[in-house]
Amino acid sequence: MTNKPHASLRFFVPILAGATLRERAVACVGALLGVAAAAAIGAAGLGLDPSLPVLMAPAGASAVLLFAIPASPMAQPWSIVGGNTISALVGILVASLVPDVALAAGLACALAIIAMTLARCLHPPGGAVAVTAVIGGPAVAAAGYGFALTPVALDSVVLVAIGLVFHRLLGRSYPHRAPAPVTNTVGTADPPPSQRTGFRAEDVDAALARLGETFDIDRSDLEQVLREVERQALLRTHADLTCADLMSRDVVTVAPGADAAAATALLLRHGVRVLPVVDGDGRILGIVGLRDLAGASTCVGDVMRPPATAAATTPALSLIEAMTDGRTHAVVVTGPQERLLGLVTQTDLLAALARRPQAPAT
Incomplete structure (x- = not known):
């Protein structure tokens, strides 16, 4: 049974995917800091020209994008700074060439969209900046192209600077980075297994x-x-299938001080691809495979690598993503104090999926 909002409350449901009340509260704090800082710095920088506004009104719209939906392509630093500044330049140019205000405002907005698109910095508030450059009055007209620098570019740079610090302090990725494309780790033309x-x-x-x-x-x-x-x-x-259901419990392990040649022989003797490296108390330290040991003349502890780990209660199928990256062939199942409990291999997962019927749609 799904929880659906009452009909009278449906208009209050967030329209953005992933939006929560907490996220909106955080956005409010960010917008407060960003807009206030831009206004304060603008006032200090425009002290010699009191006729110019200390803050452009579209800065508020830029702040909504920057702090409420920072992952949006339209909220990235170049979109904000480039979009607003280029739009201001377009608006000033149109205002100087087209005397009719209504026509100039519409033309400025239209040309700003084209200019921002070509410059790959589409930013919705840029349309308002272009119109402001046309209808801003004598002060904006007197400032000419300088209006694009102060307050437009100045406000945009200050907002982005506050946004960078704000999102970093919250542990967010800003500027937003698109996920790196998945590649085939074996260097062939085939798509990676996950795709x-x-x-x-x-x-x-x-x-x-x-x-x-x-x-x-x-x-x-x-x-x-x-x-x-x-x-x-x-x-x-398949939520009921856990790592504890699949894992091997009698796991072949190796000590960190073991000779690399001895570890290689152990791998070949048991026909396994990886060996968990454990200390005297059974705590997992790392993992080694033939690739790590190839040509090594030192001890296992010098060539081991960090293992992929999971808890016994972890849903088994959640390991698929890790085990299809082309590098991970097994996941170490650990318990309290990182002690080794078992090992789930690609073969274990494949065998479980082959025997498990598909759950009916609900």
């Missing part, structure tokens, strides 16, 4: 073309969301 089934990049392009709309999300972010939806659906239908 050989399910939808492909061309399917995303075809869907966007079919819908015929522009969405405020980076295309690579959209692809990442869709892949995560697939993963969550798989976890939901």
Whole structure:
């Protein structure tokens, strides 16, 4: 049974995916700091010309994007600074050439959209900046192209600077970085294992073309969301299958002080791909495989690498993402104090999926 809001409250449901009341409260604090700082610095910088506004009104709209939806392509530093400044220049140029205010305002907004698109800095408040340059009155007209620098560019730079510090203090990634493309680690032309089934990049392009709309999300972010939806659906239908159900408990291990040649022999004797490296108390220290040991003449502790780990209660199918990255062949299951409990391999996962019926749709 799904929890649906009462009909009378449906208009208060956030329209943005992932939006929460806490996120909006944080955005309010950011907007307060950003706009106040831009106004204060603008007032200090414009002290010699009191006729100019200390803050452009579209800065408020820029702040909404910067602090409320910082992952938006339209809220990135170049979009804010470039979009507002270029739009101001366009508006000033149009105002000097077109005497009719109504026509000039419309033309300035239209040309600003084109200019921002060509410069890859589309920013909705830029349209308001272009119109402001046309209808701003004698003070803006007298400032000429200087209006694009002060207050427009100045406000934009201050907002972005506050946004950078603000989001970093909160542990957020800003400027937003699109997820790195998944590559085939073996250096062949085949797609990576995680992208050989399910939808492909061309399917995303075809869907966007079919819908015929522009969405405020980076295309690579959209692809990442869709892949995560697939993963969550798989976890939901197999939520009862845990690592404890699959893991090997009698695990072949090696000590960190063991000779690399001895570890290699141990791998070949038991026909396994990796060996957990444990200390005398059974605590996991790392993991080694043939790739790590190839050509090594030192002890295991010098060539071991950090292991992928999970708890015994972790849903087993959540390990699929790690085990299809082309590098991870097994996940170490640990308990209290990082002690080794077992090992889940790619073979374990494959065997479980082969024997498990698909859950019916609900």
